[in-house]
Amino acid sequence: MLEILAQTAPGEFLDGFKAIGAGLGYGLAAVGPGVGIGIVVGNAITAMARQPESAGMVRTTMFLGIAFTEALALIGFVVFVLLYFI
């Protein structure tokens, strides 16, 4: 194992860590927003089921909540792109 590591060029080594960092970074960034969007949509469905006449208002607010929560996941995606492609 150590012999193989010693044979790799330092550049390749760095590229490998970059790929690991990019992949892990996006994966970790998606965890929180995933839970958050689940909570937003779940509660919106509860509200719509309890009061179907307010469904339109709830849906608009739900999309707003999703948009705010999703921003974090998207920033994670941007970090992934920046790390991996640039």
Place this chain on the structure above:
Amino acid sequence: MSVLALEYPPINHLFDWPAFLFDGTPLAVNKTAVIYLAATAATMVLFGLAGRPRQSLVPSGVQHVAESGLNFIEESVVMQTIGPEGRKFMPFLTSLFFFVLFSNITEVIPGIQFPANSRMAVPMSLALLVWVIFNVVGIRSQGLFGYLKNTLFPPGVPKALYILVTPIELVSTFVVRPFSLAIRLWANMVAGHLLLVTFAVLSAALWGATYIGAALTFPMLIAMTAFEILVSVLQAFIFTILTAVYIGGSMHPEH
């Protein structure tokens, strides 16, 4: 030249599309610029045709599309977020919605298959325009001092907490808002485009290798295309409604 999306472009076209007209000058035109020009023209033609004089009372065709678009913006964006006095922003919000929609929907149009908003330039410019507009609206309706006071020192918070709240509000209102508005549109479009390209390449490779292998990925490609149509419309809607929320927030401060 893969302008017509007849073959797979190389991976670096994801971020840097070569210019094919006036190359090397500031007026260089590439595929993204062509799509934006077409989206601008489509928005202008839609409302130009719908708005010409002596229309029938019962709308049909183009007029029907434009009127239901306007109605949608009024009912589900302006009324829900700003209220009746937000009607003067209707022209801005409607053209914003249709421009973003037309430049997103090219993602799924065969022969183009490239969302123009997966380039940062125009989402960022639109977000900066929105930033200027909501700040100007806030200053005009509350005065510079009142606007800053209501934004940075939200009422109803214990005085000691302002040490914590004011920097957060400063960053979230004046920095994160335009940034996240642009990132949201851009990253959704890049992610959707990558998803479609991945499944298209996979289907083509599996079809070439085994024929039967594409039976799983090709239906997935079709489903993803339908999903991306939904995402294109939804992102245009979210961009518009967040603009309206920001304008409404600076028009009526929280009490």
